Amino acid sequence: MQQTMAFVERVRRSGAHYQQLSLAISPSLKNIQPGHSFLTPGRNPSFEPYLLERWWPIHCAENQLVVECPFPYDSPLRPYEPGEALTLLGPVGQPLPFQKKLRHALLIAEDCPPHPLRLAIDRLLARKASITLVLLGSAAQYDRRSLDPRVEISLGAPREDDPRHWPEQVLSVGWADQVFITTAAEGQRARFAIWLRRFGELRNGVPPKYLWGLFTPTWPCGAGACGACEIATIDGLKSTCRQGPALDLTRCRLEEA
Amino acid sequence: MQTRESFAAALTQPSTRELPFLRPLLPAAGCFGYGEAYAGILDVSLFGAVVTRPITYRRRMVPQREGATVLPLPAGCLIAHPQTHPGLSSVLSQHRARWQALSVPLICHLSATDLEETRKAARRLDAETAVAALELGLPSTHQGSDRTRAQSLVSAARRRFEKPLLVRLPLQGALDLAPVCVQAGADALVATAPPQGALRDPAYGHRIHGDLYGPWVKAQVLPLVEELRQLVPVPIVACGGVHSLTDVREYLAAGAIAVQIDSLLWRDPAAVASLAEEINAEWDDPAATVARATLTRDGDGSTVD
Numbered sequence: 001m002q003q004t005m006a007f008v009e010r011v012r013r014s015g016a017h018y019q020q021l022s023l024a025i026s027p028s029l030k031n032i033q034p035g036h037s038f039l040t041p042g043r044n045p046s047f048e049p050y051l052l053e054r055w056w057p058i059h060c061a062e063n064q065l066v067v068e069c070p071f072p073y074d075s076p077l078r079p080y081e082p083g084e085a086l087t088l089l090g091p092v093g094q095p096l097p098f099q100k101k102l103r104h105a106l107l108i109a110e111d112c113p114p115h116p117l118r119l120a121i122d123r124l125l126a127r128k129a130s131i132t133l134v135l136l137g138s139a140a141q142y143d144r145r146s147l148d149p150r151v152e153i154s155l156g157a158p159r160e161d162d163p164r165h166w167p168e169q170v171l172s173v174g175w176a177d178q179v180f181i182t183t184a185a186e187g188q189r190a191r192f193a194i195w196l197r198r199f200g201e202l203r204n205g206v207p208p209k210y211l212w213g214l215f216t217p218t219w220p221c222g223a224g225a226c227g228a229c230e231i232a233t234i235d236g237l238k239s240t241c242r243q244g245p246a247l248d249l250t251r252c253r254l255e256e257a
Numbered sequence: 258m259q260t261r262e263s264f265a266a267a268l269t270q271p272s273t274r275e276l277p278f279l280r281p282l283l284p285a286a287g288c289f290g291y292g293e294a295y296a297g298i299l300d301v302s303l304f305g306a307v308v309t310r311p312i313t314y315r316r317r318m319v320p321q322r323e324g325a326t327v328l329p330l331p332a333g334c335l336i337a338h339p340q341t342h343p344g345l346s347s348v349l350s351q352h353r354a355r356w357q358a359l360s361v362p363l364i365c366h367l368s369a370t371d372l373e374e375t376r377k378a379a380r381r382l383d384a385e386t387a388v389a390a391l392e393l394g395l396p397s398t399h400q401g402s403d404r405t406r407a408q409s410l411v412s413a414a415r416r417r418f419e420k421p422l423l424v425r426l427p428l429q430g431a432l433d434l435a436p437v438c439v440q441a442g443a444d445a446l447v448a449t450a451p452p453q454g455a456l457r458d459p460a461y462g463h464r465i466h467g468d469l470y471g472p473w474v475k476a477q478v479l480p481l482v483e484e485l486r487q488l489v490p491v492p493i494v495a496c497g498g499v500h501s502l503t504d505v506r507e508y509l510a511a512g513a514i515a516v517q518i519d520s521l522l523w524r525d526p527a528a529v530a531s532l533a534e535e536i537n538a539e540w541d542d543p544a545a546t547v548a549r550a551t552l553t554r555d556g557d558g559s560t561v562d
Binding site (some may be wrong): 001003012034043046047048049050051052066089186187217218220222223224225226227228229230232237238242253 | 287288289292293294295297298299310319327330331332333336338339341342343347351460461470471472497514520524525526527558
């Protein structure tokens with residue numbers, strides 16, 4: 001992790017609530033991987049807001065990073081503009097642990113934008129893997145126009161007995177070599193406990209290193225220093241910012257949630 | 258008058274237990290991991306010592322519905338830490354080698370939970386060559402201070418720990434507890450642990466108690482440092498709300514022997530590095546040291562610039 005400066009090169013509106021920023025980044029930020037994120041105080045030099053905002057890269061190239069950052073266009077705040085300088089703390093976290101022979105990936109976003117999974121889509125497509133992206137709850141409102149057409153997108157079709165249902169659920173779960181789930185931060189451990197149980201039912205048991213949850217609580221430091229994001233696992237306490245965000249759900253002590 | 262040389266010896270009561278400690282800034286317990294968290298971002302030699310995250314003797318895995326909670330505040334935040342700890346044995350096996358390689362002394366922060374655990378942990382840490390000093394964190398409560406309990410905990414640690422013993426006071430009740438802790442054998446006091454507060458969790462509606470962080474904490478701790486300086490004959494390490502060079506200078510002018518930095522480390526590690534470089538440069542300049550000591554002697558700690 002480093003603390004570096006970045007410059008806004010280009011700004012695009014992405015839906016009603018996001019801005020897509022192309023950032024010129026320090027050459028020292030090499031090898032940004034899916035799973036990595038950046039913390040930024042934004043452009044406000046004061047301590048308000050105090051907690052850092054987390055940005056997930058959605059594309060990256062040499063010395064350039066594209067992020068989608070929240071921006072409510074109906075607010076009186078001024079949107080980002082080209083030329084602005086920002087401080088980035090990162091990359092935070094570990095790369096998503098893709099299997100070497102991953103051919104079919106199932107990515108699920110529940111009640112949150114699929115930002116933590118966007119860079120994974122780029123990288124997996126480059127590896128010629130096939131991808132199904134399931135958007136559940138408020139994630140279905142995500143502006144899908146910027147997604148690669150090769151990604152198969154499924155929208156949630158909740159049923160009374162299964163509010164997390166989507167069309168051809170059994171097929172896509174059975175077909176997936178690995179699953180990565182991102183959810184809203186509120187009640188995340190309880191949500192992942194439900195997902196673990198659900199996948200156990202759908203597959204008759206969940207093998208290790210198959211079902212990964214992306215833990216995304218607020219990270220005050222992003223360095224594993226504050227202990228505010230630790231999760232109890234069979235292997236001991238894990239900082240989701242330092243050892244995550246992806247943790248094998250079969251190793252997490254979710255029942256304590 | 259305090260000089261750079263006397264400072265090195267004065268973190269703890271001279272002649273009994275000394276800590277070679279030549280920089281006035283330290284990371285606060287719980288803000289710097291176990292010394293590894295900011296590797297590659299911050300050079301630990303900028304600090305006088307490294308203070309570890311709070312450690313408990315036994316491993317604790319307390320079931321919590323949602324683990325830690327972080328809630329924003331105006332210019333600050335509240336963090337409700339889950340009371341989960343890996344335990345002393347696990348921490349030592351994982352970090353001992355790194356601690357031995359540190360270029361600055363290591364101060365181990367021990368959460369004073371109960372007497373027996375405090376005793377056992379103190380004895381174990383005393384035998385660790387990588388540990389230069391112990392910072393005993395007294396429990397923070399909303400109900401105020403428990404002098405008898407504090408005295409027992411500090412005595413328990415003191416009897417088993419021969420090296421310098423610092424005691425971190427809770428903000429609530431610090432003035433009550435300070436003389437008791439010194440009497441029980443504390444070599445220095447850390448003022449203070451983060452203040453406690455409560456907010457309503459917007460997601461669930463229930464009230465969450467936790468530690469408060471932000472620049473405004475300094476306004477609570479600064480007068481306390483001045484009072485403690487008059488009240489007890491041991492060195493005071495100030496801790497709380499340091500976000501600028503002025504904050505550090507004001508704490509030193511108020512009589513603190515060193516200053517711990519907490520959440521600024523998370524918010525802006527580069528700011529901490531430049532702040533440390535500046536204060537270290539001032540510290541290394543004998544003229545500046547004399548000026549600071551003069552301000553302290555005159556009791557004018559309000560403006561140092």
